[in-house]
């Protein structure tokens with residue numbers, strides 16, 4: 376059996392306190408010996424410098440860092456410069472995305488879709504980078520149809536992606552269906568489920584509305600019912616997410632990628648309960 380890949384995702388902090396907190400989070404999650412820590416990147420380059428700084432900090436601590444790189448609103452020159460910087464730093468893995476332009480930012484730049492970015496990275500840097508791309512078991516909200524979305528995912532793989540990380544979801548069947556459909560089309564790369572621990576219901580509902588990840592009705596109603604009782608929200612969330620992870624791993628998922636929101640405890644608790652390796 377292939378070794379399962381576990382990883383954690385951070386966003387680049389905006390304040391000195393945030394930087395300190397993330398350093399403490401990394402220290403705790405580093406004990407679990409993940410394959411890599413990834414760092415998000417604001418589309419249109421809004422977090423470019425902070426993403427780079429966070430990646431440098433991760434590298435300096437001896438962990439593998441995987442910067443996200445989104446292409447919408449960017450130019451070939453700019454992307455090329457970032458690739459050169461990451462290559463010179465010894466970065467080996469990149470999460471290649473289209474991104475979403477912040478509202479009010481009109482230009483689409485020189486890339487329209489993530490498959491163009493993947494092709495560009497391959498053309499510029501050959502096989503230097505392991506390229507991760509995004510996958511959507513519940514389908515991307517802008518896709519014309521579910522089948523179209525899978526064909527577009529296949530385009531990214533044909534362009535040279537090595538593996539994929541999914542948007543988060545709470546319905547394991549959507550993941551298994553998506554993977555089966557990909558396999559039928561000859562797409563064989565590992566598709567690692569993205570896992571969102573449940574900490575605050577209002578925050579989760581806001582993210583889910585924005586990215587099209589469904590919170591099933593039974594979960595939404597239960598979480599709503601807890602109101603401000605955060606202990607109950609978290610206990611219920613942990614039960615649900617642990618059961619999801621168990622089912623995914625037992626069903627053949629090649630690993631798990633945790634959306635940490637820069638907090639160690641929720642992912643750590645799930646990890647321990649699942650008895651994952653250290």
Ligand SMILES: Cc1cc2nc3c(=O)[nH]c(=O)nc-3n(C[C@H](O)[C@H](O)[C@H](O)COP(=O)(O)OP(=O)(O)OC[C@H]3O[C@@H](n4cnc5c(N)ncnc54)[C@H](O)[C@@H]3O)c2cc1C
Pocket residue numbers: 414415416417418443444445470471472473474475487488489490508509510515516517518519523524525527528530531540541542543569
């Ligand atoms: C694991 C993960 C990490 C993420 N990290 C970040 C981040 O760091 N920063 C950030 O800004 N966002 C991030 N996102 C969000 C992501 O940028 C958005 O979901 C964005 O809307 C789509 O990006 P994509 O790379 O999936 O785009 P694409 O693969 O380009 O797909 C976007 C849409 O266009 C369609 N499409 C794709 N190719 C074509 C084509 N050739 N012709 C017609 N239609 C096409 C697809 O079906 C889909 O509907 C992340 C998402 C995931 C799942």
